[in-house]
Amino acid sequence: MATKKFMFVNRKAPYGTVYALESLEVVLIAAAFEQDVSLAFVGDGVYEIVKGQSTDGIGMKNFSPTYKALGDYEVTKLYVEKESLEARGLTLDDLMDLVWEDEDEDYAEKPSIRLVSAAELAAVFDEQDVVLSF
């Protein structure tokens, strides 16, 4: 089957609605179909990859560890919109340490998160074949 560039746009906080969790399920299937997968985190979507998440007390599964597995599925392009992060008083240090292992460089760990401006993100969107927003 052909390979296309799939972009998953994550716009919602991880809890409160089911969109983030069900988005991640689609991402894993797209990766299993060996598509060229990218993720974008914009708006409240940046909260999806904040570190130290705990769902104790709200009765929901903490699915944030799944983001750490994305590298193993060759999902290595996670674009975080700089303006969204700053508007929420967050910095890169507040986000999970998401990495992937580069086979070509003796499995060296490389960061998956790419901090980009809204304008830079627009250029990334422009390169995509399929954009799915959640």
Add this chain to the structure above:
Amino acid sequence: MKYSIMVNEGPYTHQASDTALQFCKAALEAEHEIFRVFFYHDGVNNGTRYTVPPADDRNIQKEWSKLAETHEIDLVICIAAAQRRGIMDADEAKRQGIDGDNIAPGFRISGLGQLIEGGIIADRQLVFGD
């Protein structure tokens, strides 16, 4: 143009399903092709035949079923999303030990791979949601 459609919201609460339906009708009228409509999140609730809206309102489920019948459109409900929300076909009801099914005519239940396949095969994939 070959389109693949994704519907992410249930009927009536959001307009997404109405808009998707209207887009499909307009696209078909303009002789475009709808490869598949994939229902995800609460969008799976478009596929229960147990909805009974008031007589002076539109029946969204019946309109989807009619579209499927008239134009042979593939209406696919995500199995994982459906299981969470109680949308069942006969096979799934039997497997889960549930006493009945509620899937509407023209809909079928399948996996998320159908959504990705839609994106690969279609020229454009459109998302209707919140």
